Amino acid sequence: MAQQHLDPTQNRTTAGPPAAPRPPGGTPTADGLAAYLRAQATEFLRALRLHRETGPAAGAGEEAADAARALRRSARRISGSLHTFRGVLDEAWAEELRPELAWLSGTLAREHACQARLDRLLAALNRLSGTAGLPAPATAPAASPAPAHAVAGGRAAGHLPRPPATDRGNLTVGAAKAGALLDRQLTLARTRAHSTALQALGSSRFHAVADKVAVLASDVPLTPAAHATDLRALAAAAEERLADAVAALPLVTAGSPYNAEALIHGLSADPAPHPQDAPWHQVRLLLRLHRYAQEALHGAPEAARTAADGRLPAAGRALDRHRDASEAAAAASSAARTPRIAPATAYALGVLHADQRHEVEAARFAFQQTWLKQTVGAGREG
Template sequence: MHSPELSRDTATAGEAVAHYLHAQAGDFLRSLRLHGESGADTAGASEAARALRAAARRISGTLYTFRPLLDPAWADDLRTELGWLSSTLALEHACTSRLSRLLDALSRLSGASPLPPARTELSPLHAAPARCAAPEAGGPTAAVGSRAGRDAAGGGGSPAGHNLGAGHGAGADGPASPGRGAGAARGGVLNVGAARAGALLERQLTLARTRAHSAALQALGSSRFHAVADAVALLASDLPLAPAAAGPAADTLGLLAEVAERRLLDAVAQLPLGRAAHPYNADALVNGLTTATAGEEQDAPWHEVRRLVRLHRYAQEVLHPGADPVLCHAGRVLDHHRDAAEASEAAAAAARTPRIAPATAYALGVLHADQRHEVEAARFAFQQEWRHATVTVSAP
């Protein structure tokens, strides 16, 4: 029996892409069946939805990278629909993990929980797949896996966080009721500002999660979703190929994968990696007091690199079936960057709630700054990971 590499060398590019897409379509359909069998509000349904999104992303990314080998109109239409489905299903999980992240940070900043231990070394980029499994988009991620990242984050907390309880008063945030994860401060006295901030965040993000859950259920029952499922089902048995797909797999796939890699290299070249190489550079805090749009524009190039790292990884999965994940930990660091950036936006949005108490607004401001420090730490860690990857690739 031939290995995947040997069989791919004798196949056309279209056959190699079809083999990968058939496997992902099978994962998509199995996940869809499990989701229906598990019920809407169970842990099994959540896991099935995660697998459904993962398969949808891989199919969509492959359609994008290897578009010249496929019918372009068909590929573009299916990719658009898969993007809609993936983003719709991800919203509920994103709200859940964002709330958990913010409440845990509040607990840590108010001294109610100990700091996590610092990691002492960079993780290898080409570790085994079991260790390199990337977390689901919007899901909780571990702390940035490097000592450098912890240093850039200031040890995971700010000294100002010990003053979260300064001030009193009541406002639109309501009475001081502890949110989940925002516990008692040192001495057992509940931290008023942190507790109210946690309660406000819990109300807002729980409402957003409920709406996202309803939107996901509505989407899964819509005719639009059934059309997507039918298209993926056909993809599992038939793939509309272009004439270019008749070329040899190694050469044709290699050229298209190089295009994806060049896009990634060009995007990384636009990042301020020189500044990110210095801890405490405050680059992620530059727009902390300006408009929300300015902060989003600052994060956008990093989010784009994250997207391109994912596309590069999917292209390598097609090109080298069964190989270890490529740039796995660099992608995880960028996932952490995205999560921290979106959490900081949620804290800022909560701080703009009318008539909240000064102590609550102060706690949310400290929480926003803490998450922007996490953004900066992730940028520092990515710079370290990317430099390590460059050295590994350049080594003879």
């Protein structure tokens, strides 16, 4: 079990983590990193206690969901910092804890992702079909084989515009059943993810992670040379990895809105994730690591926004939108492969798939426009 006596969050307010102290001269050192890691560990333990108090086994209430998000947020920051600043941390300890935090964050994220994906797809279906709301699922889809190209929305062309009003009649026929099918599939996936998360939080593996984080809240294992190391060099290496990954993206193509690149390559019968999305997802992860490094250097997210590249918040939001649309398109594509669905249902799912691939395209355009600007106003954290 987690060592409750090591929980430093007792009698603490919920005002958020304290800022890491800045040494004289402003040079980021290991002491500032240790303070940042201790603050994130404290947030992790506070979120864990709140999650237990709200009774996650009884269902995903708003407080439990907030606690789970806080757990994921602090786990990501600790794991990311262990990766970026591993040169000043005990190597064996960091390499043991980092993948365990990544496992925990990923496990807790799946339930929220399923619900967010369903909400996104149903809202898109409502918009595309021109209906105020889809009917509640009542009947199963009719038994009829779907055409092999149904996932393409019944169109052969690479650039599929959003359906005009004259197409909405045909789309509305299948939208209700498409929505019901997506609701069944993603609700089932969410239920399974919820069960998996509960099992993970009750496992000996999680308790071992919680114990290590509880120790981290009071003791950060640094290397003997850590206090003489300027952390800016390690943070700069993370920024360089991000810059290299961005340079490899097709930003020239992305600079033309609705260029159909994301859609053409998305019209595939392969159920695996689209390979062209992977570099963008990798940039999203590297951008997150860079942002966390800036937080560790400057003591708090607000200070990091001031000191770091002002493009980061908007760029992060564009890449989050890219990830969400890409995964939603994959869910629509998977649903369109369900055996014996009606052609109208397959058509609606195909149009939905194309719409989300257009959203992928739009997110790439937004990232390109943000990244190539010399200065932008700092926004809220992504």
